[in-house]
Amino acid sequence: MSILINKDSRVVVQGFTGREGTFHAPQMIEYGTNVVAGVTPGKGGQTHLDRPVFNTVAGAIKNEGANVSVIFVPAAFGADAILEAASAGIEVIVCITEGIPTLDMVDVWNFLKTTDSRLIGPNCPGVISPGEAKVGIMPARIHTKGKIGVVSRSGTLTYEAVNQITGLGMGQSTAVGIGGDPIIGSNFIDILELFNRDPETEAVVLIGEIGGSAEEQAAVYIKEHVDKPVVSFISGQTAPPGRRMGHAGAIISGGKGTAAEKMRVLKENGIYVVENPSDIGITVKKALEEN
Amino acid sequence: MKIHEYQAKQLFKQYNVPVPEGSAADSKDEAFGIAEKLGYPCVIKAQVHAGGRGKAGGVKLAKNSSEAKEYAAAITGMTLVSPQTGPEGKRVRKVLVEQGLAIAKELYLAIIVDREAGMPVIMASTEGGMEIEEVAAKSPDLIYKVHIHPSTNLSGFHTRYLAFNLGLNKAQQKHFTKLVQNLYRLFLEKDAALVEINPLIITETDEVIALDGKINFDDNGLFRHPDIAQMRDIHEEEPLEVEASKYDLNYIKLDGNIGCMVNGAGLAMATMDIIKYYGGEPANFLDVGGGTSEERVKEAFKILLADPNTKAVFVNIFGGIVRTDLVAKGIVDAIKGMEVKVPIVIRLVGTNEEEGRRIIEDSGMNFITETHLPDAAQKAVTMAREV
Numbered sequence: 243m244s245i246l247i248n249k250d251s252r253v254v255v256q257g258f259t260g261r262e263g264t265f266h267a268p269q270m271i272e273y274g275t276n277v278v279a280g281v282t283p284g285k286g287g288q289t290h291l292d293r294p295v296f297n298t299v300a301g302a303i304k305n306e307g308a309n310v311s312v313i314f315v316p317a318a319f320g321a322d323a324i325l326e327a328a329s330a331g332i333e334v335i336v337c338i339t340e341g342i343p344t345l346d347m348v349d350v351w352n353f354l355k356t357t358d359s360r361l362i363g364p365n366c367p368g369v370i371s372p373g374e375a376k377v378g379i380m381p382a383r384i385h386t387k388g389k390i391g392v393v394s395r396s397g398t399l400t401y402e403a404v405n406q407i408t409g410l411g412m413g414q415s416t417a418v419g420i421g422g423d424p425i426i427g428s429n430f431i432d433i434l435e436l437f438n439r440d441p442e443t444e445a446v447v448l449i450g451e452i453g454g455s456a457e458e459q460a461a462v463y464i465k466e467h468v469d470k471p472v473v474s475f476i477s478g479q480t481a482p483p484g485r486r487m488g489h490a491g492a493i494i495s496g497g498k499g500t501a502a503e504k505m506r507v508l509k510e511n512g513i514y515v516v517e518n519p520s521d522i523g524i525t526v527k528k529a530l531e532e533n
Numbered sequence: 534m535k536i537h538e539y540q541a542k543q544l545f546k547q548y549n550v551p552v553p554e555g556s557a558a559d560s561k562d563e564a565f566g567i568a569e570k571l572g573y574p575c576v577i578k579a580q581v582h583a584g585g586r587g588k589a590g591g592v593k594l595a596k597n598s599s600e601a602k603e604y605a606a607a608i609t610g611m612t613l614v615s616p617q618t619g620p621e622g623k624r625v626r627k628v629l630v631e632q633g634l635a636i637a638k639e640l641y642l643a644i645i646v647d648r649e650a651g652m653p654v655i656m657a658s659t660e661g662g663m664e665i666e667e668v669a670a671k672s673p674d675l676i677y678k679v680h681i682h683p684s685t686n687l688s689g690f691h692t693r694y695l696a697f698n699l700g701l702n703k704a705q706q707k708h709f710t711k712l713v714q715n716l717y718r719l720f721l722e723k724d725a726a727l728v729e730i731n732p733l734i735i736t737e738t739d740e741v742i743a744l745d746g747k748i749n750f751d752d753n754g755l756f757r758h759p760d761i762a763q764m765r766d767i768h769e770e771e772p773l774e775v776e777a778s779k780y781d782l783n784y785i786k787l788d789g790n791i792g793c794m795v796n797g798a799g800l801a802m803a804t805m806d807i808i809k810y811y812g813g814e815p816a817n818f819l820d821v822g823g824g825t826s827e828e829r830v831k832e833a834f835k836i837l838l839a840d841p842n843t844k845a846v847f848v849n850i851f852g853g854i855v856r857t858d859l860v861a862k863g864i865v866d867a868i869k870g871m872e873v874k875v876p877i878v879i880r881l882v883g884t885n886e887e888e889g890r891r892i893i894e895d896s897g898m899n900f901i902t903e904t905h906l907p908d909a910a911q912k913a914v915t916m917a918r919e920v
Contacts, residue, residue, distance in 0.1 A: 343754035396799020488798025
């Protein structure tokens with residue numbers, strides 16, 4: 243088992259024929275992901291990477307039964323691409339695109355609440371269920387099938403954590419990058435809920451960063467609802483206030499959103515907190531042994 | 534992106550948000566000329582991005598010509614040191630000269646995006662003129678908030694809620710409502726991340742006027758606002774950060790001595806954290822990005838080495854999309870022809886890592902390669918101490 247995506251997912255790539263889509267889609271296909279179609283407006287009827295191209299997401303659903311989409315379009319068209327996928331009835335939308343304006347995401351986020359679609363991202367590495375499907379841009383070979391769920395606001399730091407987990411002989415059920423923007427489709431709690439329900443996930447790694455209060459809310463949720471051990475790391479313990487650390491969402495403002503505060507609340511709620519990022523794997527092992 | 538108060542007020546004017554009469558000046562003579570034209574009392578305000586200007590002597594009320602002359606000379610060109618500028622302070626290159634107004638009441642007004650609620654929130658308070666964080670800590674009941682759902686937009690009930698809670702009379706309510714509507718329009722149309730007026734004043738004749746103004750913009754929205762993008766003042770930024778931004782490098786200068794080059798923002802922060810964990814101090818945050826090229830790696834390296842505080846460099850690359858062999862080539866190329874006096878610790882993991890390491894080792898240059906993150910970090914910390 244896994245969450246969000248598996249070998250039965252029928253994936254449509256939005257921005258299929260563009261540079262990013264053309265670079266990443268073949269790697270998804272090579273991994274065994276069932277990529278059934280692509281969408282590029284104006285290029286409907288063509289074939290790209292041996293897959294049919296459609297003008298609209300609705301066309302890809304009607305003809306190929308797509309139920310998962312991954313978005314690689316430029317930032318200016320990101321919101322529109324998400325709205326199109328949700329309006330057409332895609333179940334899981336994974337938006338890789340970085341740089342979508344926050345106010346565009348305000349509209350998207352509030353519209354999504356009126357639909358059954360689930361959005362992962364934007365500005366994220368995507369989702370991988372090792373051995374089943376990869377819908378995103380992460381390096382597949384560091385992943386291995388297993389029982390650890392990973393949820394993270396960051397990209398390469400997730401790879402670092404996954405690499406440590408794999409290196410210690412454990413694997414992942416699913417690794418989810420939820421994205422580094424202020425407004426994202428799914429937060430920690432949404433994904434924790436799925437991992438908690440997934441019979442194959444035995445422990446969860448939560449990788450947060452400075453900014454906002456998503457980690458604090460997750461901590462309270464974990465205490466009340468999650469019966470599996472959770473190991474967390476918060477990046478940005480040394481970040482100065484008022485400076486945006488790469489991600490639009492990673493900023494300490496008005497004394498709020500500091501790593502220290504997040505780590506305190508996580509600890510207080512019975513969650514393993516790792517201070518040294520190279521200890522994530524070992525701590526997962528310890529958590530499994532103790533529980 | 535941040536802009537100056539005088540620029541924020543230009544935008545306010547464009548959107549019919551009332552501001553005191555006045556204009557900006559580049560020299561003390563120009564500032565004095567504006568003051569003479571406006572009449573007295575008038576206010577001379579240093580234009581720097583940092584807060585805490587008043588306490589730092591950057592804001593003065595002149596009651597007559599001689600005071601105006603004195604303050605214009607004192608503030609123009611001064612180095613303003615406030616808790617937000619750091620000990621080196623910021624040079625004042627521009628001042629704003631405005632008419633002094635008789636204040637009956639000071640309010641606070643701001644608009645930001647509430648990330649948890651997924652929509653903008655307008656906040657107002659009767660405690661204008663104070664640090665809002667202080668108000669939030671001491672008397673949170675005095676901050677009134679309305680969230681604006683995109684499907685209702687700003688509606689009459691929102692502004693009524695604020696106006697009644699602020700205790701405004703009928704004439705004040707009318708002016709306040711109009712101001713909030715215009716300010717919200719500005720917020721949406723210009724992709725602002727924060728609009729703050731503190732204080733928003735009520736005059737003795739019930740007018741509502743933005744005595745101060747602060748606007749931050751969403752960097753992701755700047756592509757559709759060339760008029761805003763050109764308000765950027767590079768004098769307010771670290772020269773090395775300006776240089777980095779030319780190459781789309783995400784660089785933030787810090788106070789330590791270990792230069793860091795990492796791909797990905799999360800890993801870059803975690804790398805700073807691990808350096809600190811082992812007792813070192815990072816000299817910077819630097820994310821070379823996901824789709825980084827040899828060229829960018831080269832420029833990144835130049836920037837790290839241009840910081841005189843750098844005593845050691847720590848390269849931590851987890852190759853996913855990025856091929857580590859290309860990063861290795863970029864580093865070797867950058868170093869060629871440069872006189873490098875600091876030790877360089879390199880950790881390359883992921884795509885093509887063997888090839889990457891081979892390039893580093895075959896370069897004949899004095900690099901230290903490590904595979905394990907804690908070993909690499911500790912080595913960088915030790916070497917920075919020894920230099």
